[in-house]
Amino acid sequence: MRIRVPESIAPAVVTVLADYRAVKEVAKLHLQPVLIDPLSMLIPACATRIAAGFPSPADDYLDDGIDLNKMLVRNGPATYFYTIEKASDSMNVKGIMGGDRILVDRSIEARSGMIVLAVILGEGATVKQLEIRGSRIRLIPHSTNPIHKPRTILEGEELLIVGVVTSSITLF
Amino acid sequence: MARSSVFALVDVNNFYVSCERVFDWRLIGKPVVVLSNNDGCAVARSNEAKALGIKMGDPWFQLKDLVRDKGLIGLSSNYTLYGDMSARVMKILADMAPRQEVYSIDESFLDLAGIPNRIEHGQAIRHRVLKWTGLPVCVGIGSSKTEAKLANFLAKKRPQYGSVCDLAAMTDDERTAVLESIDVGEVWGIGSQLTKKLGMKGITTARGLRDANAGSLRQAHGVVMERTVRELRGDSCMSLELIAPARREIMCSRSFSHDVTTYQQLRESVLTYVCRAAEKLRRQRSETAAVMVFVQTNAHKDVPQYGRRAVVSLPASTDDTLILANAAVQGLKTIYRDGYRYKKSGTMLIDLTPKGMHQATLFNGVASDPKHDALNAVMDKINARYGRSTLALAGAGLEKPWKLRAENRSPPYTTDWNQLPRVS
Numbered sequence: 054m055r056i057r058v059p060e061s062i063a064p065a066v067v068t069v070l071a072d073y074r075a076v077k078e079v080a081k082l083h084l085q086p087v088l089i090d091p092l093s094m095l096i097p098a099c100a101t102r103i104a105a106g107f108p109s110p111a112d113d114y115l116d117d118g119i120d121l122n123k124m125l126v127r128n129g130p131a132t133y134f135y136t137i138e139k140a141s142d143s144m145n146v147k148g149i150m151g152g153d154r155i156l157v158d159r160s161i162e163a164r165s166g167m168i169v170l171a172v173i174l175g176e177g178a179t180v181k182q183l184e185i186r187g188s189r190i191r192l193i194p195h196s197t198n199p200i201h202k203p204r205t206i207l208e209g210e211e212l213l214i215v216g217v218v219t220s221s222i223t224l225f
Numbered sequence: 226m227a228r229s230s231v232f233a234l235v236d237v238n239n240f241y242v243s244c245e246r247v248f249d250w251r252l253i254g255k256p257v258v259v260l261s262n263n264d265g266c267a268v269a270r271s272n273e274a275k276a277l278g279i280k281m282g283d284p285w286f287q288l289k290d291l292v293r294d295k296g297l298i299g300l301s302s303n304y305t306l307y308g309d310m311s312a313r314v315m316k317i318l319a320d321m322a323p324r325q326e327v328y329s330i331d332e333s334f335l336d337l338a339g340i341p342n343r344i345e346h347g348q349a350i351r352h353r354v355l356k357w358t359g360l361p362v363c364v365g366i367g368s369s370k371t372e373a374k375l376a377n378f379l380a381k382k383r384p385q386y387g388s389v390c391d392l393a394a395m396t397d398d399e400r401t402a403v404l405e406s407i408d409v410g411e412v413w414g415i416g417s418q419l420t421k422k423l424g425m426k427g428i429t430t431a432r433g434l435r436d437a438n439a440g441s442l443r444q445a446h447g448v449v450m451e452r453t454v455r456e457l458r459g460d461s462c463m464s465l466e467l468i469a470p471a472r473r474e475i476m477c478s479r480s481f482s483h484d485v486t487t488y489q490q491l492r493e494s495v496l497t498y499v500c501r502a503a504e505k506l507r508r509q510r511s512e513t514a515a516v517m518v519f520v521q522t523n524a525h526k527d528v529p530q531y532g533r534r535a536v537v538s539l540p541a542s543t544d545d546t547l548i549l550a551n552a553a554v555q556g557l558k559t560i561y562r563d564g565y566r567y568k569k570s571g572t573m574l575i576d577l578t579p580k581g582m583h584q585a586t587l588f589n590g591v592a593s594d595p596k597h598d599a600l601n602a603v604m605d606k607i608n609a610r611y612g613r614s615t616l617a618l619a620g621a622g623l624e625k626p627w628k629l630r631a632e633n634r635s636p637p638y639t640t641d642w643n644q645l646p647r648v649s
Contacts, residue, residue: 071533128357129313129316130312130313130314130316130317130357130358131313131317131356131357131358133639134639134642134645135645135646135647135648136645136646136647136648137647137648137649138647138648138649141648141649143649154642154645155648159356159357159358159359160353160356160357170648172250174250174253177250177648177649178250178646178648178649179648179649180648180649213250215359
């Protein structure tokens with residue numbers, strides 16, 4: 054069969070025909086003889102489960118169950134997970150162990166006494182207790198290892214409080 | 226003029242770079258670019274990188290001197306991270322306005338009608354997003370979407386606005402003076418071609434466009450242009466699109482790191498993409514009735530050109546990786562031709578329906594094989610837990626020499642239990 058089309062749309066028509074042929078080719082490949090198995094025709098007319106008999110007396114007492122997210126995450130979009138470096142023991146007295154996953158809530162306003170994730174620009178990120186006395190800011194470790202000392206933020210140093218640490222998860 | 230609507234456009238400054246900086250503090254204050262797929266060219270720039278004269282789309286290989294001389298850092302794009310951070314921003318914005326339209330990965334329109342002290346509210350939005358995510362945003366407010374877009378441009382480019390600009394709150398004289406100072410090419414929908422054409426008519430500023438004759442512009446450039454003019458006058462012609470249309474298809478496609486010439490490698494790529502697409506399909510609890518496969522040579526190179534696609538219809542809708550992979554390979558077989566240098570392949574799942582809605586077919590009995598369902602479920606679970614492609618079809622290849630380059634990609638900090646950012 055021959056058809057005439059305007060020259061300007063000829064390439065488009067050729068492409069469409071090529072696609073059409075490709076589809077047909079594939080369809081050919083795909084159509085395999087099918088054995089009709091009478092048994093498989095016996096599909097239940099109504100496949101949805103119908104509740105019968107008495108309702109369970111426990112239905113009334115069903116609850117949502119325990120969801121750790123609900124307990125640990127107070128504000129989803131502002132909550133982030135971090136991993137404590139394996140070797141880190143600077144906060145072990147507070148129960149934050151190397152390898153723990155901590156949750157940091159950025160939306161909480163950090164106040165003196167809170168455990169925070171802080172970055173001293175140029176040094177790196179660290180979890181410590183924040184202490185603010187007047188204009189003096191310190192990051193306090195709580196460790197059985199005496200090597201860790203409070204770190205005073207000096208003038209000219211930039212301290213970034215990422216957020217407040219709200220929990221630490223230790224997997225045994 | 227009826228100025229009854231109020232829209233805000235909120236967008237994240239240098240979104241991709243800003244996301245990277247939230248989790249890598251060493252990037253703060255440094256010139257950083259994020260590169261397109263395959264580490265091809267710059268698609269996001271920090272202000273420091275912009276100051277070095279780097280433009281959007283600059284090829285990475287041309288920037289190597291700046292790496293050496295100016296400490297420029299180039300990062301591969303990390304869409305897993307950007308997607309998660311985007312979701313956080315959108316969630317925060319949704320709570321700060323009665324209605325929201327998510328416009329792109331880093332932009333959202335908000336309906337601010339009825340909200341008093343809009344500038345203050347804009348500042349509150351800015352502060353909350355910055356505090357909760359670490360991402361800086363700008364807020365533009367106007368009586369139409371086009372005006373909000375323009376206000377956002379002002380908020381971003383002119384420091385006197387403090388990152389929040391409300392065009393709707395200005396007096397007519399103020400607004401006219403501001404629009405006079407903006408090139409017409411900055412108006413939403415006015416690209417470089419239109420800018421040229423309007424320039425020939427003597428329209429070079431946003432004000433010029435606003436005050437032009439809408440009727441004659443409509444005759445010359447169509448109804449969209451007329452709408453833009455009306456929107457610039459504060460007359461809202463486009464409302465918020467509140468519900469993102471349900472995805473009717475899922476596409477998975479990439480360019481190769483280098484030309485692929487063998488069927489074997491092309492097959493690997495197609496299988497990789499179809500697995501990924503099937504995973505997405507199951508995540509949104511849909512099924513597909515047809516798979517499209519396509520291959521393409523590099524149109525920018527002087528080599529013999531070839532590109533074809535094939536659609537394979539399935540006897541019944543399915544979300545089974547094995548069936549979809551089979552169909553994709555059948556499709557590839559019909560369109561593969563020897564002797565070409567292929568640049569790209571891809572698969573697209575079309576004709577999606579919610580899972581479990583389809584009819585069992587006459588010949589097929591129940592369409593899904595419970596064994597396959599179990600296998601797919603296990604595969605998804607393992608890959609969710611241990612990372613993408615931990616468990617995949619062997620046919621998708623192990624080495625994947627065609628896989629695109631992403632030499633300097635940051636980890637998915639917020640979505641992978643094993644790759645969380647480390648702190649001491």
